Amino acid sequence: MHGSQLRVAYQGVPGAYSEAAAGKAYPNCEAIPCDQFEVAFQAVELWIADRAVLPVENSLGGSIHRNYDLLLRHRLHIVGEVQLPVHHCLLALPGVRKEYLTRVISHPQALSQCEHTLTKLGLNVTREAVDDTAGAAEYIANNNLRDTAAIASARAAELYGLQILADGIQDDSGNVTRFVMLARDPIIPRTDRPFKTSIVFAHDKGTSVLFKVLSAFAFRNISLTKIESRPHRNRPIRLVDDANVGTAKHFEYLFYVDFEASMAEVRAQNALAEVQEFTSFLRVLGSYPMDMTPWSPSRGDEHSL
Ligand SMILES: O=C(O)C(=O)C[C@]1(C(=O)O)C=C[C@@H](O)C=C1
Incomplete structure (x- = not known):
């Protein structure tokens, strides 16, 4: 499926890993950002989008329990899966040095995937959870925060004009998140492939x-x-x-x-x-x-x- 006609709802803002997962599943799709997962589900139910992309588990952080509960509350069907290597960066405004940092913000899954590395880097920071990784980068840029760093993708750094202070800060280089794709109708199961x-x-x-x-x-x-x-x-x-x-x-x-x-x-x-x-x-x-x-x-x- 090349996906050029498809509108795919994801939670987060451009630069989020869920957006990358949508692109991996349906290259050339139109990715539609949503505030919350619930909104991404509703977008499909109301025909605003054709698919929703939902992270369900990560090789370091484990299952994303809330999303399992959402699968049951809604009547959408799983029609595909993608496994996305997740490569985290530590991002800050240009010119900011690690000594200035008092806070690191990101999605709770991303914070947990980098827990040990953040400690090893010797940062004296508090960790704060926000809705998505790229949203954290956008927030720093919009509010000109010079004491705060975000954990997010290299693409988020590019989109929001941040510098990469550290690259590959996930606790395991093989860090992978599994996403499922949801649609209003099930696909017809086949036997010609796994x-x-x-x-x-x-x-x-x-x-x-x-x-x-x-x-x-x-x-x-x-x-x-x-x-x-x-x-x-x-x-x-x-x-x-x-x-x-x-x-x-x-x-x-x-x-x-x-x-x-x-x-x-x-x-x-x-x-x-x-x-x-x-x-x-x-x-x-x-x-x-x-x-x-x-x-x-x-x-x-x-x-x-
Ligand atoms: O915040 C993002 O960028 C997301 O796409 C969410 C999310 C998640 O929910 O696990 C997706 C992949 C990574 O594991 C970290 C965060």
């Missing part, structure tokens, strides 16, 4: 239920690539009475599972039919082509100051 399927379920009461659900995949040689549990917001706690010792309070979860198969495959259809027997709720979030682009980690850790 597909991944994402589901969410709540399991029923009973013994070894989670084990039984997962074995539906194991018996069919379907690999799970990810499992994530989140609180079941409608029913967060289940009380289990034991006449002798009182009442146990079990937490209830929603489980998000990604597996390596297409819903066009009979083994995936059979696995889900079996899973349904043990679950009180089951939804297929999408069946979509896996990102198979060759691995190219971002440049090494050259954080000079």
Whole structure:
């Protein structure tokens, strides 16, 4: 898909990593900046955009839990994924030296991906979370802040006229964020290339239920690539009475599972039919082509100051 006709909503301002992810998934698309992820979802629901791009996990920071919750609250379908190498820079106004800095601002994920490097660089700064990385760079430029640096991309430095004080400050040079692409309609799953399927379920009461659900995949040689549990917001706690010792309070979860198969495959259809027997709720979030682009980690850790 070359994407030249597509309008793709992302959270952040130009220079954000989500914008780069939109461009990787749909080269030549029109990327539409949105204040919040919720707004990006609404843009698709209201036909203002054709796709939304949503970061779901990072190789250093882990799962972006709020976005898993959003997937469930809305009825959009996952139609693709991209894995984007994330190469962070420390940005400040031209002429600012690291000794002047009292504060570093960025998206919380970016701050956590650079935590150790910031300490190693010997900066005596407070860390403050803002909505997105490029927005942090824009804020410094608009307010002429000479005591504050942003963690953002080299493209954000260029767009907002900042200098790069340090390059490659992520704690691991292979830092990657995985994004999913969302649309109003699902795509038709195929079998001529590797597909991944994402589901969410709540399991029923009973013994070894989670084990039984997962074995539906194991018996069919379907690999799970990810499992994530989140609180079941409608029913967060289940009380289990034991006449002798009182009442146990079990937490209830929603489980998000990604597996390596297409819903066009009979083994995936059979696995889900079996899973349904043990679950009180089951939804297929999408069946979509896996990102198979060759691995190219971002440049090494050259954080000079
Ligand atoms: O703030 C940005 O630039 C984003 O695109 C968001 C985001 C995220 O939510 O994880 C995306 C990729 C990086 O992991 C850091 C931040």
